[in-house]
Amino acid sequence: MPVSGHSFIAGVSVAGEGATFHGIEAASGALLQPAFHAVSPAQVEAALVAAAAAAGYLAGSAPASRAQLLEAMADRIIDLGDVLIDRAMAETGLPRGRLAGERMRTANQLRLFARTLREGDFAGVRIDRADPARPAGPKPDLRLVMRALGPVAVFGASNFPLAFSVAGGDTSSALAAGCPVVVKGHPAHPGTAELVAGALCQAVADCGFPAGTFALLQDDGIGVGQALVADTRIKAVGFTGSRRAGEALAVIAASRPEPIPVYAEMSATNPVILLPARLEEAAETIAASFVASLTLGSGQFCTNPGLLLAIAGPDCDRFIAAVKTAIAAWAPGVMLTPGICQNFASVAEAIGAVPGVTCVAESETAPGRAGARLFTASAATYLANRQLHAEMFGPAALLVQCADAAELAQVLAAVEGQLTVAVHFADADHGLVRDLLPLAMDRAGRVLANGFGTGVEVSPAMVHGGPYPATTDSRTTSVGTLAIDRFLRPICLQDFPEDLLPQSLTDANAWDLPRKIWE
């Protein structure tokens, strides 16, 4: 299955009718073949017509049949073999091992949602039986089930070309919920996107689902994405990317005649708190782990540790010295796109130029590569400069040196909403942890003990979300099985006879869903 430069609309591989663009080899900046073409407005319309036509089928389909679809999708992605890995390596500059692991994660994520469908808790069935003889008046028969919202627009991320893109967490959770998906392909990996979309469309056809179940629309501009979010047939949006782009989509969604939810995962500095007793016993060990996390994938993770909080003093100085050594040994990294690389360089330079900020550790740099850096600042400097609160997308972090634990708590209270907060502590720090934990839970979706946020487990208990601007909706997660809830809403059926109830709500319980019943 070679790359042809196509989109997928209503299950068919078609050339876009719009402007031409190319994938770019991340390591060299060279154009990759073949050319891609953005889709035209008429092609966007065709994709939306097909998605809307498929919505009723999907919303009413048995969870087990959607589970089969997701498993077939996983199998077809694996079947793509090295063609997929080779293309993704070229387009993203990520190494083979990382992409092979990400492919497995992507397939397992689809399979995990299949299991979630078979377990059935997502449907949230509640049955409250009638009581015609109730003294206060007849009580009706009420039955509640979670139902699919309708077609979902998905915007993939550049930094996970498989696990957060065409068949990533948003797509798999939306399909699991019973929503058709229209993906706006990320222009940083159009060939990877096309290959995966082909696998998904094959699975849709094999499983007998409607052709509008899935579409991939290629575009290297913003017009197609804006048109999707503005269209009345789209009922929710999943997005992973920059704060600017996420906020722009949220504004479009809120301005519609019928506003819709936007689940945008956007921006975080993921504070790492280094408490004194732990720093005293293991400053060098933590420094090594920190630099490994900071530079993993050239620092291009949503959960990259971009902010450190510690109490100034000799142990903090030991930590800085060890970071300096580790960072100096790091070979400058390829970044996902030339644009991301340039942006990182200018953001890091701007941070370094803020009065009161010092660059205390720096790796080599090379043309078109990202160098790693650690900056330091006082708590007063951090609190006074909002610029220091913004994410640096790449291998750079800022260490805020606080006078004492009270000032550290003050800094933690001042950070914006986060995906993660990590706390490093020894036994003697437990009292401080107790004080800080409520604050950390207020600021983030996930709080870690003695670790780093990179490495997001796909699990029923994962939360990859958090208060604004980490995401646009702190009530949700974009990783883990709870992500399916984003694409469902409750519906109540009152007093319907058994033979007219949806399958999910009949007394016969043909789909064998778990249910809470009030007699």
Next chain:
Amino acid sequence: MPVSGHSFIAGVSVAGEGATFHGIEAASGALLQPAFHAVSPAQVEAALVAAAAAAGYLAGSAPASRAQLLEAMADRIIDLGDVLIDRAMAETGLPRGRLAGERMRTANQLRLFARTLREGDFAGVRIDRADPARPAGPKPDLRLVMRALGPVAVFGASNFPLAFSVAGGDTSSALAAGCPVVVKGHPAHPGTAELVAGALCQAVADCGFPAGTFALLQDDGIGVGQALVADTRIKAVGFTGSRRAGEALAVIAASRPEPIPVYAEMSATNPVILLPARLEEAAETIAASFVASLTLGSGQFCTNPGLLLAIAGPDCDRFIAAVKTAIAAWAPGVMLTPGICQNFASVAEAIGAVPGVTCVAESETAPGRAGARLFTASAATYLANRQLHAEMFGPAALLVQCADAAELAQVLAAVEGQLTVAVHFADADHGLVRDLLPLAMDRAGRVLANGFGTGVEVSPAMVHGGPYPATTDSRTTSVGTLAIDRFLRPICLQDFPEDLLPQSLTDANAWDLPRKIWE
């Protein structure tokens, strides 16, 4: 406990420092004593400081202790006795029996949330245990729990001065979730609001909760409400009222540096579908039930049946004739406020003036009273005039006469998002019901068989919500125990030792919460 004209801030009954206003006797338009005073910006600030200070305590409190608080609130409201009913009757014009029933509903709703807290499912605890030896790499210990969002601003409705106001569904579900509540009192029943707030503050003090757990801010303008929604300490908004006011609050919430969720229940016409076989067998019976529902509480229900869909013909004509008789026998009703009464009269007059619309049934009217009406229009007229899609808040409905079932489905597909859709059918209509049910579920939060939406059961399986503009967030309900979910977000704790975990997540499970565990 007489009415003093006060607000409640940080648990203390205080006179507002702003402009003076009065409650108004609904039946006469006379001013009620004593005078009320709007709170000042400094008093709003004081309420927010107290709410923010209470947030950590509430979020970390044991579900069982919040259950006790809610039960004490229910008891203190009942303890108010006839003073409450008498004041509410004067301010709203609603009859004694209705208000006594609503008081019981309000108390039972608080007790139902107490039961929900004791059952513990709301906490959604998920534990995914560590596996340090996993071949693909060590698996962390992950524990998820639903946590309170923080202080919530609540805007009560005029039409339920008890059950959707100071101690209504929004307040009880937010407190149950562990969120402090700041109520902006509805100026249509300030004395009722003060009495109930006094009962709640007494319960807060008796149960040892922080003084900032609950506040009531009186205001007859929009400034206090706008200030609440714009303030960074408020983390969510519950609202029941007009579409215009709900949308204005949603705009403020979306424009904040950190946008917050707004749960506004705003506007619905609640389509009632009359299928042919049922109309043939019982046109007169349905007409009587319909007029009873239409005129209940002078038509001032969110779920009032404001739109009827039927196939034109002799049975439809029988229905109209029976409605005409029943409406003619209705004595014009007192409305909640003079403003609502005037607004209803002008909206109904405007609907009647639309070309193609005919007034086919009309009760007597009287000065300051609402007359009941039934209008008819063709499907073509309805589809062509958006004005006919708007809610008439009062005892008036529009019957859309369709040529056939296909046209009826077309009309149903064109209605805006609804709280309820009701379908009246006989056995011979089952095929039509099967065709229409997916469409009805797409348009509404609740679909009823052979009934009317008025009478909203407070139940674990109730959905009082629906697609925009019925509400601003179709993923939620404002009635029933699922309403608690609106004020919670998931948080994940990773790799914390037992003695540092929040009580909700320890292996010891001191709060005895139900939990799903993956070993």
